[in-house]
Amino acid sequence: xxxxxxxxxxxxxxxxxxxxxxDRLRAEVAAWRxxxxxxxxxxxxxxxxxxxxxxxxxxxxxxxxxxxxGLPGDFPYTRGVHPTGYRGRLWTMRQFAGFGSAGxxxxxxxxxxxxxxxxxxxxxxxxxxxxxxxxHPRAEGEVGKCGVAISSLAxxxxxxxxxxxxxxxxxxxxxxxxIILFAxxxxxxxxxxxxxxxxxxxxxxxxxxxxxxxHAWIYPVEPxxxxxxxxxxxxxxxxxxxxxxxxxxxxxxxAGATAAQELAFTLxxxxxxxxxxxxxxxxxxxxxxxxxxxxxxxxDFFEEIAKLRAARRIWARQLRDRFGARDPRSWMMRFHSQxxxxxxxxxxxxxxxxxxxxxxxxxxxxxxxxxHTNSMDETLALPTEAAVQVALRTQQVLAFExxxxxxxxxxxxxxxxxxxxxxxxxxxxxLFAKIEQQGGAVAALEEGWFQRQISESAGxxxxxxxxxxxxxxxxxxxxxxxxxxxxxxxxxxxxxTAEQRQRLVTLRATRNSAHCDAALTRLxxxxxxxxxxxxxxxxxxxxxxxxxxxxxxxxxVFGEYHEPVFF
Amino acid sequence: xxxxxxxRVLVAKPGLDGHDRGAKVVAAALRDxxxxxxxxxxxxxxxxxxxxxxxxxxxxxxxxxxSGAHMTLFPRVLQLLRExxxxxxxxxxxGIIPQDDMDxxxxxxxxxxxxxxxxTSELVRYIQDWFAQxxxxxx
Numbered sequence: 001x002x003x004x005x006x007x008x009x010x011x012x013x014x015x016x017x018x019x020x021x022x023d024r025l026r027a028e029v030a031a032w033r034x035x036x037x038x039x040x041x042x043x044x045x046x047x048x049x050x051x052x053x054x055x056x057x058x059x060x061x062x063x064x065x066x067x068x069x070g071l072p073g074d075f076p077y078t079r080g081v082h083p084t085g086y087r088g089r090l091w092t093m094r095q096f097a098g099f100g101s102a103g104x105x106x107x108x109x110x111x112x113x114x115x116x117x118x119x120x121x122x123x124x125x126x127x128x129x130x131x132x133x134x135x136h137p138r139a140e141g142e143v144g145k146c147g148v149a150i151s152s153l154a155x156x157x158x159x160x161x162x163x164x165x166x167x168x169x170x171x172x173x174x175x176x177x178x179i180i181l182f183a184x185x186x187x188x189x190x191x192x193x194x195x196x197x198x199x200x201x202x203x204x205x206x207x208x209x210x211x212x213x214x215h216a217w218i219y220p221v222e223p224x225x226x227x228x229x230x231x232x233x234x235x236x237x238x239x240x241x242x243x244x245x246x247x248x249x250x251x252x253x254x255a256g257a258t259a260a261q262e263l264a265f266t267l268x269x270x271x272x273x274x275x276x277x278x279x280x281x282x283x284x285x286x287x288x289x290x291x292x293x294x295x296x297x298x299x300d301f302f303e304e305i306a307k308l309r310a311a312r313r314i315w316a317r318q319l320r321d322r323f324g325a326r327d328p329r330s331w332m333m334r335f336h337s338q339x340x341x342x343x344x345x346x347x348x349x350x351x352x353x354x355x356x357x358x359x360x361x362x363x364x365x366x367x368x369x370x371x372h373t374n375s376m377d378e379t380l381a382l383p384t385e386a387a388v389q390v391a392l393r394t395q396q397v398l399a400f401e402x403x404x405x406x407x408x409x410x411x412x413x414x415x416x417x418x419x420x421x422x423x424x425x426x427x428x429x430x431l432f433a434k435i436e437q438q439g440g441a442v443a444a445l446e447e448g449w450f451q452r453q454i455s456e457s458a459g460x461x462x463x464x465x466x467x468x469x470x471x472x473x474x475x476x477x478x479x480x481x482x483x484x485x486x487x488x489x490x491x492x493x494x495x496x497t498a499e500q501r502q503r504l505v506t507l508r509a510t511r512n513s514a515h516c517d518a519a520l521t522r523l524x525x526x527x528x529x530x531x532x533x534x535x536x537x538x539x540x541x542x543x544x545x546x547x548x549x550x551x552x553x554x555x556x557v558f559g560e561y562h563e564p565v566f567f
Numbered sequence: 568x569x570x571x572x573x574x575r576v577l578v579a580k581p582g583l584d585g586h587d588r589g590a591k592v593v594a595a596a597l598r599d600x601x602x603x604x605x606x607x608x609x610x611x612x613x614x615x616x617x618x619x620x621x622x623x624x625x626x627x628x629x630x631x632x633x634s635g636a637h638m639t640l641f642p643r644v645l646q647l648l649r650e651x652x653x654x655x656x657x658x659x660x661x662g663i664i665p666q667d668d669m670d671x672x673x674x675x676x677x678x679x680x681x682x683x684x685x686x687t688s689e690l691v692r693y694i695q696d697w698f699a700q701x702x703x704x705x706x
Contacts, residue, residue, distance in 0.1 A: 126583035126634050130610075138612070141639025142583055215585025215609050255588045342588075346683045379683045380665055382635070455591050462592050466686050475684040489665050492635065565608035567578075567594040 022060065029058055045469045048303040048420075049258035050427060062418035068313070069418075072408035076316040078309050078421065080367040081332040085408030086399075092370035093395045094171060094336065098123030098148035099382050100496045102158035105148040109163060111385060117392060119201075119370060121171040122159070123147035124181070129216040131177040131551035134500030144496030146382070151500065152546045154507055156184040157191055166194040170201035171246070171336065171370075176218035178205035179227045179534060180550045183541040186239070190542075202243035202292055202336070205231060208269040208441060212450040214251035215563070218551060221442055223558035227533065228273065229280050232287040234534040243292040245273060246336060252450075253296035254342045256458025259307045260424055262296060264431035265441075265450055267314055272441045274323055284323045288330035295368075297359040298340040304359070305411060306420035308335070308366030314425055337363035338372040344379045348474035349487055352376040357394050364404055365411055371395060381489040448564040455567065504546065511544040519543040520553045527557040574698045575625040579607040579616045581644065584634035589661060593629065596687035597694070613640060617647035620656060626701075627694055630660035637664050641677050657697055661685065 033055065040046070046053055054061070070076060073083030082088060095112055097120075098105045109120055125147040127139035133151040134143045143149050150156055160170075165188065174181045182203050186196050207224040210217045217224070228245065235244045249257075249266035257265065270291065277287045293311065297304050315333040319325040339359035344352045356373050363371050373391040375383030383391070399405055411417040438444035445451070464470045471477045519540040526536040533554070540550050578594040580587055587609060598604045605623050607616060620628050628648070632640055641658065648656050654676075661681035669680045679693055 126636075130583045132583070138583065141636040141643075142634055145635030146584075210585075215587065216583075255586075344683075379663060381663065455588075455595075458588050458592055459595055462596075462687065466688065472684070476686075563608055565606065567591040567598075567604075567606045 025058060026060055029056075029060060032056075044471060045464070048300040049298070050260045050303070050423070053416075057415035057419050059415060062415045062422060064418050064422070068422075069412060075320070075328070075331060077312040077332055079409035079412050081312065081334060081369075082367075082408075085367070086364075086405035087408075090399050090405060091364065091368050092119040092169070093117050093392060093399075094119040094121045094370045094372055095388055095392055096121040096123050096171075096173065096338070096372050097388070098125070099146075099490070099492055100144040100148065101499050102148055102150060102155045104144070104496070106159055106161055106163070108385070109159075112388070112392070113163070113168075115389065115392060116396065119169045119171065120163070121372065122173065124172075124174055125149045126216075128181070128547065129174065129176065131180070131218050131547055133504060133546045133548040134497065135504050136548055139497075143494075143500055145492055149496060149500050150181065150184065150547065151504060152507055152544055153184050153187050153191075153541050154503065154544060155500075156181075156188040160188055160192075164194070165189040165192050166198045168200075171204075172202070173204045175204050175207055175210045175214070176216050176224070177547060177551055178203045178207075179231055179537055180541070180547055182231065183534065183537045183550075184547075186538060187541040196239045196242075198241070199239050200241045202246050203231070204248060204294070205245040206248045206269065206294075208272060208445065209248050209251055209266070211445045211561070211563070212252055212265065212269075213255040213257075213454060214248075217561045217563075219555070219558040220561045221446060223554075224561070225273075225276050225442075227554075229276050229282070230532045230534050232273075232277050232290070233280065233282055233532055235290060236282065236286045240290070242290065243334075244287070244290045246292050246294045247273065248294040250294050250296040250338055252454060253298060253340065256454045256456075256461060258457050259298065259300070259303050260427035260431065261453060261457060263307050263311055263314075263424055264428040264435070265453075266293065266295075267311065267318075267428060268432060268435050268441045270315065271318060271322075274319070278323065284319070284325045285327040285330050288319060288323075288325055289327060289332075292369075293333055293335035295335055295337050295363075296340050297337050297363045297366075299343050299355065299359070301358060301362050302411075302417055302420055303424075304362040305366045306417055306424050308337075308363075308368070309409075309417070309421045310424040310428065311335070312367075313421070314428060334369045336370045336372070337366070337368040339363070339374045341374055341378060344374060344376070345472060345475050346379040347479065349376050349380065351474055352379075353390060353394065356391060357398070360394055360398055361402075361404065364398060365409075367409060377487055377489060380487075382492065384488055384490045386488070446564075448566060451564070452566070507544060507546070515543040516540075516545050516549070519545055520549060523550065523553045524556060527554045571702065574602045574627065574694060575623065576602050576604050576627045576629060576694070577607065577616070577620050577623055577625040578604060578629045578631070579611055579619070579644075580609045580631055581611050581613055581616055581640040582632065582634050582636045583610060584632060584636070585609055586633040587631070589633070590629075590631035593631070593661070593687060593690060597629075597691065600691040600695075602694070613643035613647055616644050617651065617653075620648060621651055621653060625656065626698060627657045627659060630658065630662075632660065632662040632664065635663070637662065637672070638668060641672050642675055645676055655701070657694070659690075659694070661690075 072080040126142045247270040249262040253262040316331040375387035523536040659678040
């Protein structure tokens, strides 16, 4: 009897006996496939997002050498970044939430914390995401609809009223104006008496994927990248526990990318940020430990687990071998996961609970550090409190009832999962080469190359769905009468707009406008130099300059981004 | 059905919402169905969309809105087109829009709106049927 380990050694060392064993296995598998192929008659695609999968995997497909895997907590972290997996600490249950005014969202946060959520995650409304105040003409109709409206430090103080910022960790999904919202947060913590050194949390701050997929940008690429490196540099010194970026595959995948594209494009962005930090003169080990990632957890269960394992391995090797990082914390990819919004259906919405549960299981088997589970009603509106509670309880069932968190990387050594992990790594490397041919990630996105790749994948998925090659339960199979909404939905009225307008009127009337003007003048001057702009933004935040005032001050120097339009 | 000329469609993303997957998939599907499609790109104001619709002399405007701002943006585009004497233009679209809101917008004069999971052939058929009917009325 030959063990997997022997075959692994045979693959790598080529001993004659084991090579004979491999030949015999190859012949047996070929004969087995020939005998049973005709029975594979179900009319569906046996494929994941990258291509066909085999009916069975054996040691022929995967026999990873020990140094490809390591133990959990060991380089290259294929099996996880923590030696004890979830035995030391469970993942952070972090539900993304925000709507209406800062007061409304503050109430939701207190509800979530009271129900056992362990970290906060701020969803901002579209005007805030784009750097507009609630009373700006471009904000009309959008204030508080898709997230919370935050136009100044005063709103940020209200958002966290009664929530001690030295004790919670807070994730903020903000990109174009990330540096401004981070300054509001730091200033709000100061008001609570909490120094920036104690702050724990994350700003998304990943502008490259905005140009590729999510599209909440402000400035052109180069000044936007400069602002990101300014955050790296400031936080390395003043907020060492803060994750300065969450390099995000989520939006790339939601926009249509395959798992391999999500993996490769996101890592390419991550490597670009590392290059830019180093180019500024920051030693890699000074800022790399504060970089974090964010993945979309889609439907193909094993492919998603393999994607997370491959991501850790690629990142560790790139940071150590290409950039010469010496601190293991620079090698470790830590990440947040969210179940895939795009897989939710408006038809038979209760089915979404089951989809989310499987996706959450994949995220945990892939070793996520924190997790958001989507609510069943999110294809129809922002989630109700009841729907969010089911989503949070789904994580708690997984954490406390299934036994899954007891063992690290329980699928390690599975022929299938190891083969998929290797395959995704190879596909990512092939895509890295294509990105290099385009002149690197920045040139490729300015040319619209990424955007076209993503659109083509989205079109192909739509076609497969409409051809019936992919089954979506309740949409193109198992439909039933009255499938449309029968669940209560959250309604957000227009009161927030009026309330925010009034708050801004009061703010402008009561703040010291001379301080404000001086801070904005200094910000414009700093933006025009090579100096780090964060201290000037922080001073403007403290002076109660508004989000748009700060945005506009830098825009006079940087200009604004124009997208390449095509379909 | 055979149209006497290609149907002209403006696919637009109003407001600040950056989710353009649906808009691009729909634009490509309408083009593949033989329509002449103009896509505005992101972050358009209702004024920009109405101006483009008039300049491009389109038959149909399709708005894609996933931001929750549909009750502001659909009526505004409708009103601007009416002010320019273009109440013959069909305003349709889709996104994350609850059924009650779709019904309310329909009463104001907006055409059929489509939610997640809609097949592109359903959209194509809807626009073609609307256009055929309008041509019959004009004949």
